[in-house]
Amino acid sequence: METTEVKVTNTRSIVNVASRTKQNKFKSALTIGLFVAPALIVYSIYVIYPILTTLMYSFYDWDGMGAGVFIGLQNYIDLFKDAIFWKALTNNTWVVLTSVFVQIPLGLIMALMLFAPIKGIRFFSSIYFFPFLMSTVAIGMLWVLMFDPINGMINQFINLFGFENVAWLSQTNTALFAVLLVIVWQFAPFYMILFKAAIVGIPEDLYEAAEIDGANPLTKFFRITLPLLMPTIVSSSILAIVGSLKAFDIFYIMTGGGPNHGTELLGTYMFKQAFINFNMGYASAIAFVMFIVALFVTIIIQVMDYYRKKRGAYV
Amino acid sequence: MTIGFKKIPLYVVAVLLLVFTGFPFLYMISTSLKTQGQFFEKPFALFSSFNLENFQTVFEMGLSRYFINSILVSTVAVFAVMIIAALASYPLSRMKFKLNKLLFLLFISGMMLPIHATLIPIFKLSQSMGVLDTIWALLGPYIAFSLPISIFILTQFMQEIPKSLEEAAKIDGCNHFQIFWRVILPMLTPALMTVLIYNFIHLWNEFIFALVLISSPENMTLPLGLQDFKGEFSVNIPGLMAALTLASLPILVVYLFSQEKVVKGLAGGAVKE
Numbered sequence: 346m347e348t349t350e351v352k353v354t355n356t357r358s359i360v361n362v363a364s365r366t367k368q369n370k371f372k373s374a375l376t377i378g379l380f381v382a383p384a385l386i387v388y389s390i391y392v393i394y395p396i397l398t399t400l401m402y403s404f405y406d407w408d409g410m411g412a413g414v415f416i417g418l419q420n421y422i423d424l425f426k427d428a429i430f431w432k433a434l435t436n437n438t439w440v441v442l443t444s445v446f447v448q449i450p451l452g453l454i455m456a457l458m459l460f461a462p463i464k465g466i467r468f469f470s471s472i473y474f475f476p477f478l479m480s481t482v483a484i485g486m487l488w489v490l491m492f493d494p495i496n497g498m499i500n501q502f503i504n505l506f507g508f509e510n511v512a513w514l515s516q517t518n519t520a521l522f523a524v525l526l527v528i529v530w531q532f533a534p535f536y537m538i539l540f541k542a543a544i545v546g547i548p549e550d551l552y553e554a555a556e557i558d559g560a561n562p563l564t565k566f567f568r569i570t571l572p573l574l575m576p577t578i579v580s581s582s583i584l585a586i587v588g589s590l591k592a593f594d595i596f597y598i599m600t601g602g603g604p605n606h607g608t609e610l611l612g613t614y615m616f617k618q619a620f621i622n623f624n625m626g627y628a629s630a631i632a633f634v635m636f637i638v639a640l641f642v643t644i645i646i647q648v649m650d651y652y653r654k655k656r657g658a659y660v
Numbered sequence: 661m662t663i664g665f666k667k668i669p670l671y672v673v674a675v676l677l678l679v680f681t682g683f684p685f686l687y688m689i690s691t692s693l694k695t696q697g698q699f700f701e702k703p704f705a706l707f708s709s710f711n712l713e714n715f716q717t718v719f720e721m722g723l724s725r726y727f728i729n730s731i732l733v734s735t736v737a738v739f740a741v742m743i744i745a746a747l748a749s750y751p752l753s754r755m756k757f758k759l760n761k762l763l764f765l766l767f768i769s770g771m772m773l774p775i776h777a778t779l780i781p782i783f784k785l786s787q788s789m790g791v792l793d794t795i796w797a798l799l800g801p802y803i804a805f806s807l808p809i810s811i812f813i814l815t816q817f818m819q820e821i822p823k824s825l826e827e828a829a830k831i832d833g834c835n836h837f838q839i840f841w842r843v844i845l846p847m848l849t850p851a852l853m854t855v856l857i858y859n860f861i862h863l864w865n866e867f868i869f870a871l872v873l874i875s876s877p878e879n880m881t882l883p884l885g886l887q888d889f890k891g892e893f894s895v896n897i898p899g900l901m902a903a904l905t906l907a908s909l910p911i912l913v914v915y916l917f918s919q920e921k922v923v924k925g926l927a928g929g930a931v932k933e
Contacts (some may be wrong), residue, residue: 376836377751381763382806384748391804392770393779395785402780409784455677461670469674471919472682478911478922479685480865481906482883486890490897496700498687534681539921591774594867598887615776620872625720625780636777644771 349656396636402629409625418507420630430631433602434607436521440592440610443525444532449578451529452536457570459541477534485598488527489514492599514600517607522606524599531595532588536581543577544570579653583646590639662855672831688908692901699898705759714902721892723903726885733795733881734863738804741859743854745810752811752841753818754826770799770808775868783872797873802866806859813858817851818844857925862912882907 370646407413424430444486454521459470476484492513500510513523523556555565596602602613611631619628690706694776698709751757752764778801786797821844829839870884877888886907893900915922 377757378749381748383744387804388807391800395781398781458674462668463667469678472678475685476681478915480883481909482867482886483907487684487904579808587772612776619780629780634778635774639772639774
């Protein structure tokens with residue numbers, strides 16, 4: 346008696362399986378939807394929709410009020426003939442190069458110092474991190490005062506070595522250098538932290554084995570530390586490149602892109618065109634080019650990363 | 661003896677780096693404690709005087725207003741981000757569905773995005789929503805641009821939580837919302853701390869959205885207000901330095917009390933334990 350009952354329910358459930366899976370599928374889709382919806386809505390309104398709208402605006406001659414005039418690709422044609430645009434792109438490249446070839450090596454040196462067998466290293470490491478905690482606006486304003494031609498620290502310092510005062514931020518040839526120095530100052534501590542975490546992860550016995558083989562500190566660094574830090578160097582470079590393309594704050598505060606566009610970046614140029622000259626269409630074209638450059642760089646990095654991993658160059 | 665001698669270059673490098681990273685701070689704090697007269701007399705003497713008047717002046721000149729605005733908007737945005745990102749990270753890290761990878765990629769790619777590509781539409785959007793030139797205009801963009809890194813950190817962390825816990829809860833009859841609320845969320849605390857610190861510091865210092873969306877002094881956040889101070893304090897350099905010191909103080913204090921957490925938080929998803 347009992348067994349037949351069980352059989353009956355079993356067949357019933359088999360019949361119901363199809364509709365039930367459908368129901369479950371709908372239910373789980375609904376659950377997933379409810380979890381993701383708040384994030385997706387905010388993200389769509391403030392990230393996805395604006396990018397598409399920027400693309401649309403870039404085809405218009407528009408001052409920000411009323412309706413613009415559709416001009417097709419004219420903004421882009423003008424942009425590629427615009428000497429300031431190329432100047433800005435060059436300056437962005439300088440920021441990238443400085444970040445990768447000055448900031449990251451300096452961050453590595455700072456991280457290595459944290460493992461140096463010297464007294465008070467905890468104190469040193471706390472101070473080393475300070476610049477990264479300060480707001481970019483405060484950093485910019487502080488360094489503007491330090492670069493001041495008359496009352497500035499920097500000139501006082503170089504006077505000690507018999508150099509004349511320099512108007513750092515108002516000469517085209519020194520302004521870019523000065524701002525790049527500040528960028529290095531601000532972000533080197535960040536890379537220090539990344540490298541510190543990576544160095545901690547290197548197994549101690551590798552160094553012990555090397556010591557038994559009679560390796561000196563330099564050999565140990567080039568044969569063990571550096572190769573094992575390669576993944577961190579790569580990911581730091583990605584962060585540095587992407588960050589440099591977005592650079593804005595420090596340049597805006599310190600020089601506003603001047604003198605004579607000497608420190609103009611895509612970001613500062615776009616801002617001026619949009620919110621000072623009200624060339625919203627043209628500014629949108631600059632903004633969209635920034636987006637494409639960032640996308641392009643990201644894709645290249647991802648593809649390179651994919652092939653490197655495929656080759657098994659690092660874990 | 662020879663060992664001590666060998667260490668001298670190390671000390672030299674360590675001290676050089678210390679001066680490079682720390683000196684601008686000392687200079688800022690020391691100058692903020694001078695009167696204007698003292699500054700012009702001896703601009704480079706460190707800690708030659710100890711005068712707190714400048715701090716009072718800048719506070720009275722509106723810095724307190726900027727502080728309140730910054731605290732308000734960063735706090736609301738950070739807590740909203742923590743909730744929204746945690747919710748979204750749950751299915752993205754622990755459920756299988758068709759669009760999972762695509763959605764994740766869509767969110768994460770926001771980290772690479774130049775903010776400039778969204779500025780004009782967000783400006784127009786705030787205008788038509790009637791929030792332009794209020795601190796509430798900042799909320800939407802702040803939350804949206806904090807989502808990518810937050811979702812990245814939280815999904816990384818959630819993947820490590822063992823599936824068996826979830827299954828046990830399921831057997832006890834919990835649905836996904838109950839599992840999320842009772843099982844996952846309590847275990848998420850360390851990752852949420854990272855998200856909180858990372859986003860709070862970044863939003864506290866955020867500049868470009870504030871610059872574009874806010875124009876009246878009474879609605880300015882701290883970074884924007886500081887920038888505005890520059891005009892009024894163009895001759896009073898010690899006063900300006902006092903404002904800069906005050907603006908940097910909250911984060912420095914938090915850092916001094918919980919260094920490890922802040923460092924880990926700031927490195928965000930980049931440093932994995």
